[in-house]
Amino acid sequence: MDIDGFSKTGLRNLKTPCFIISEQALKRNLEILAAVQKDAGCRILLAQKAFSYYPLYKEIKKHLYGVCASGLNEARLGHEEFGREVHVHAPAFSDEDFTQILKYATHIVFNSVSQLQRFRPAALKKKIKIGLRLNPETSVAGEKFGIYxxxxxxSRLGITAGNLIGNLTGISGLHFHALCEQGVDPLIKVLNAFEKKFSHIIQNISWINFGGGHHITSDNYDRKTLSGLIKAFKKKYPGIREVYLEPGEAVVMNTAVMAISVLDIIKNGRRRIAVTDTSVEAHILDVLLTRHEKIPYIPEIIGAGRPGKFKYNYLLGGISCAAGDIIGEYSFPEPLYCGQKLILNDMAYYTMVKFTMFNGVNLPRIYHLGSNGKCKTVWNPGYAEYKKNLF
Structure with a gap:
């Protein structure tokens, strides 16, 4: 997100913590994705697990073909707010949820042969397209995304070749997912492995989903190679009418920032600690989830660097009572001060969908940044949301 354009919004007047979403940046991403769809002859879906902020669905659905959902609630949200194709996949479905999902899904992808056999009659009766998620057993995520x-x-996700046994009648599509915020080269590797293991099934289907994790809107993504790959795949398998991609981060990459404020600065030994008005457990959960990974997620703060890059080092802490409520350690060119606002960059995906109100920490406000450089308040949560969240 262009910080120069963002600075025109009058950051000092915004109440923190808050998310600021740039409508112009979102349109840029959507235009890129629409161009890929046209060139490659594919269909792109919004992965709601990454971004489910439905007030923006009106704009997104102008460009994308639908959504993918990981269960009943996401399926219903996609049906009601997006209104195009709704692809549903989950590690397993309960009888109760599946009965409701049938009202909303256009495509259902099963994670096991047993689930296929259990729910196939009901899905086919509703004329829903059904598929199987297959596991190519080819890991490309690397150290950075090991937990994902x-x-x-x-892995419990997808059927391996050795377990693809039983009555598979009724399926019209296949699904695989292996990438995590990656380029086209890992996709080529995974697709080659997928074909070697499952080419005999690919011959008999009419649609396939290449999953998510495609960093299509990144500046260094090779979109030309992606288009060529999809075209060649469809030519090789003429029975396949549709190839789907379901990115999450690529839809909203670089479209939002999170602003937080420094509330206090304390010392413990030689360490300077800046206490802020956010909380990793409530607002930035991936910081906790990846803390013990080889390459943990630490949000980028505009104007700051890793420890030692600049003169003044600070440990940034959250406002909750959890001892581990620490965002990370950063360095700054000038000393921090109480009331100072800090901007965490690229915060749209896998943040807003994971909000909690742990410890009574308030949810962040949400602002829309229009093309005119002005911010509009669209959500101002408070006690009512906290109390409703409890029961």
Missing amino acids: DPCCPA
Whole structure:
């Protein structure tokens, strides 16, 4: 997100913590995705698990074909607010949820042969397109995304070739997912492995989903190669009418920032600690989830650097009572002060969908940044949301 354009919004007047979403940046991403769809002859879906902020669906659905959902609630949200194709996949469905999902889904992807056999009659009766999620057993996520690797050993996600046994009648599509914020080269590797294991099934389907994790709107993404790959795949398998991609981050990458404020500055030994008005457990959960990974997620703060890059080092802490409520350690060119606002960059995906109100910490406000450089308040949560969240 262009910080120069963002600075025109009058940051000092915004109440923190808050998210600021740039409508212009979102349109840029959507235009890129629409161009890829046209060139490659594919269909792109919004992965709601990454971004479910439905007030923007009106704009997104002008460009994308639909949404993918990970269960009943996301399926209903996609049906009601997006209104195009709704692809549903989950590690498993309960009888109760599946009965409701049938009202909203256009495509259902099963994670096991047993689930396929259990729910196939009901899905086919509703004329819903059904598919299987297959596991290519080819891990490309790397150290940075180890916790999110769907093809890791003993993964519960997708049917391996050795377990693809039983009555598979009724399926019209296949699905695989292996990427995590990556370019086209890992996709080529995974697709080659997928074909080697499952080419005999690919011959008999009419649609396939290449999953998510495609960083299509990144400046260095090779979109030309992606288009060529999809075209060649469809030519090789003429029975396949549709190839789907379901990115989440690529839809909203670089479209939002999070502004927080320094409330206090304290010392413990030689460490300077800046206490802020956010909380990693309530607002930036991936910081906690990846803390013990080899490459943990630490949000980028505009104007700051890693420890030692600049003169003044600070440990940034949150407002909750959890001892581990620490965003990370940063350095700054000038000393921090109480009331100072800090801007966390690229915060739209996998943040807003994971909000909690742990410890009574308030949810962030949400502002829309229009093309005129002005911010509009669209959500101002408070006690009512906290109390409703409890029961």
